[in-house]
Amino acid sequence: MLATAGNRTDALRLHLAGALAQGVSKAQIIELLMQLSVYRGFPSALNAFAVASEVFAAGADRQTQPPALSRTTEHRAARLARGRATLATTSGASGDAVVSSFNDLAPDLGRMIVEHSYGEVFCRDGVDMKTRELSACAALAAVATKTTETPLRVHINAALNVGARPQEIIEILLNLVCYSGYPAVQRAVRIAGEEFAKRERPAEPEARQSPASQYRLGDRCRIVGRSTSAAKVVRQNQTANQRKPKR
Numbered sequence: 694m695l696a697t698a699g700n701r702t703d704a705l706r707l708h709l710a711g712a713l714a715q716g717v718s719k720a721q722i723i724e725l726l727m728q729l730s731v732y733r734g735f736p737s738a739l740n741a742f743a744v745a746s747e748v749f750a751a752g753a754d755r756q757t758q759p760p761a762l763s764r765t766t767e768h769r770a771a772r773l774a775r776g777r778a779t780l781a782t783t784s785g786a787s788g789d790a791v792v793s794s795f796n797d798l799a800p801d802l803g804r805m806i807v808e809h810s811y812g813e814v815f816c817r818d819g820v821d822m823k824t825r826e827l828s829a830c831a832a833l834a835a836v837a838t839k840t841t842e843t844p845l846r847v848h849i850n851a852a853l854n855v856g857a858r859p860q861e862i863i864e865i866l867l868n869l870v871c872y873s874g875y876p877a878v879q880r881a882v883r884i885a886g887e888e889f890a891k892r893e894r895p896a897e898p899e900a901r902q903s904p905a906s907q908y909r910l911g912d913r914c915r916i917v918g919r920s921t922s923a924a925k926v927v928r929q930n931q932t933a934n935q936r937k938p939k940r
Contacts, residue, residue, distance in 0.1 A: 695872055696729050696741035696832075704872070705741065709748045719749060724819030725828050731810045732832045732841070769808060776812025783815065783826060783851040791847055826852035827865050830881075834866055837877035842884060849888045859889050 695705040712722060722745060730738035780789065792803040815825055826848055833845040852862055866881045 696726060696733070696737060696744075701872070702740075702744055705744050706748055709745055710751075713748070721820050724817055725824075727817075728814050728825060728828060729832060731814055732829065732836060732844070772812035773804065773808045774812075775816050776807040776810070779811040779816045780807055783811075783822060783855055784847050785854065791843060822855045823852065823857050826855055827857055827861065830862060831865050831869060834877060834881035835869055835873045837873060837880060845881065845884055846888055849885050850892075853888075853892065859885070 695701045695708060709722060713719070723742075726738055726741045726745060729741060780792070784791075792806055795803040815822075820828075829848040830845065830852055833841045833848060849862060853859070862885055863882065866878055866885060869881070870878050
């Protein structure tokens, strides 16, 4: 969240050192800063990496395990297929709808989102998918613009899809208050509440009918099937009743 602001160098340095002190690995920090490029662009990510490099060089990172090597060069089709699989796992239909919304104007943009964001970033093994989605929610909420509202909705649902609890999402958003201010957090929490409500909303119950009305509805269906008018059926029933012997 601090990295998205781009002008919180001292605070970012402090929290990176704190993360390392709490057991977060250098590789995990690198993964989350790489993901930042999806939402705030490469300049913000590069600035964040410059700060992280200073923290690592200062000796805050006492872990000797190097970060995982990047993937070798591969065909774009492989990245696109991997991106589609990752998108289906996290966002499903909601993510597909966002990507497909560019088809009529700029289909390459949708392909780039799937290929780069999901085929190169979100699919990486450095952190688990739940952490990635919670981090995405924090980054989008911190940017706090109208353009990030739809992606925030997508990633709130994606976080729920991969195992995050609603309370965890709310806590992640509340954590932004100190850095992004109350208006940004209020907006994000409102959006989260709307998405939670959509998931909890029960299906519309079918209208219940009395046995008599069901019988009449069934008669009506059979009548239509026979191309027989309701008036004709009524007359037939009246005639049959008149022919019954009186006791």
